[in-house]
Amino acid sequence: MDTASLEQLLEGVQKGKVSVSKALDRLRHLPFENLGFAHVDHHRSLRQGFPEVIMGEGKEPAEIAAIARAMRKVGSNVLITRLSHEMMGALRKPLKGFRYYPRARVATWVGKQIPIRGKGLILIVCAGTSDIPIAEEAALTSAMMGNRVERLFDVGVAGIHRLLQSRDKLLAASVLVVVAGMEGALPSVVGGLVDKPVIAVPTSIGYGASFGGVAALLGMLNSCAAGVTVVNIDNGFGAGFAASLINRI
Numbered sequence: 001m002d003t004a005s006l007e008q009l010l011e012g013v014q015k016g017k018v019s020v021s022k023a024l025d026r027l028r029h030l031p032f033e034n035l036g037f038a039h040v041d042h043h044r045s046l047r048q049g050f051p052e053v054i055m056g057e058g059k060e061p062a063e064i065a066a067i068a069r070a071m072r073k074v075g076s077n078v079l080i081t082r083l084s085h086e087m088m089g090a091l092r093k094p095l096k097g098f099r100y101y102p103r104a105r106v107a108t109w110v111g112k113q114i115p116i117r118g119k120g121l122i123l124i125v126c127a128g129t130s131d132i133p134i135a136e137e138a139a140l141t142s143a144m145m146g147n148r149v150e151r152l153f154d155v156g157v158a159g160i161h162r163l164l165q166s167r168d169k170l171l172a173a174s175v176l177v178v179v180a181g182m183e184g185a186l187p188s189v190v191g192g193l194v195d196k197p198v199i200a201v202p203t204s205i206g207y208g209a210s211f212g213g214v215a216a217l218l219g220m221l222n223s224c225a226a227g228v229t230v231v232n233i234d235n236g237f238g239a240g241f242a243a244s245l246i247n248r249i
Contacts, residue, residue: 005075006046033070037063040070049117049248050145051076053237056083056105065094068109078109079144081137081237104136104236108144118147118247120174122240125163125190127156127180130205134236135179138201141240142177147247157185170194175243179236181205184216191225197246199239200230 012018031043041052054067064080064087071078078098083091088100088107098107122142126135132153142149150173155163163170163186170176170193179201180186187200200223202216209215213233220230231238 035066035070038067040067042071042074042076045076050241050244051078053141053241054078054080056080056087056107061087061090061094065091068095068098072109072111075111077111077114077144078107079141080107081105081141083107101136101140103133104140105133106137106140108140110144114144114146116146116148118142118145118174118244119249120148120247121172122147122149122243122247123152123169123173123176124149124240125152125155125170125176125178125186127154127182127186128205129154131179131181131203134201134203134234135177137236138177138179138240138243139236141237142244142247145241145244147244155186156180156182157189160189163189167193175199175246177201177236177239177243179203179239180220181213181216182210184219187220187228187230188223188225191223191228194227196227197243198225198228199243200228201236201239202230202233204234 009023013020013023033040033042044052051071054064056064068078083105085102098109100107124135124139126132139149139151152166152169173196175197176190177199178187178190181203184202187198191198200220202213202220204213217233
């Protein structure tokens with residue numbers, strides 16, 4: 001339940017359109033619902049402006065389905081991250097109506113229209129095509145949270161002219177999420193071109209000495225460009241969420 005839904009419910013009680021017993025039934029599962037194996041946080045929309053997000057990795061299909069059903073029952077839109085192709089195959093029937101994005105490993109269910117809450121544009125930038133899965137996770141998260149999102153892909157520093165020809169797009173964004181693997185240089189370049197927040201996402205893409213994204217992470221943490229902040233390796237979701245919070249201000 002989000003703020004708008006709660007206001008509507010309380011106004012309905014005030015005007016006599018909704019009975020007290022029905023309102024109590026709606027509020028019964030606040031602040032959380034105990035499913036035995038999980039405590040579903042239905043109160044999170046009121047606290048943070050977005051429902052709890054289901055991380056598919058490490059869960060059984062039945063657990064994911066049960067959490068998703070509990071969220072849909074109270075009218076929450078649902079975002080599931082890190083959902084493998086195989087897992088989604090097992091969930092096709094239980095998660096009927098969900099849309100799956102295989103490259104990002106994300107599934108979504110939109111039961112009610114998503115209002116645009118962001119004040120400006122979030123631009124998702126990625127260095128190479130191998131980084132697109134993480135970039136798409138960030139883009140889909142931002143879109144589900146009510147933002148206008150644009151993408152600028154395959155503009156890494158090995159061909160910097162590809163980035164510079166899109167400078168107008170960089171300057172038009174209110175928040176930028178920049179995704180890169182290898183040495184992780186792209187966020188520093190972008191950070192030196194814009195006067196807006198840059199959220200850097202290191203990816204695990206790279207050869208041996210990249211150490212599964214640690215080289216990119218350290219490079220981004222040591223960025224010489226002011227205004228660059230860094231999330232964890234491959235954390236497109238975290239970057240998209242942070243960008244959305246910034247874009248609401």
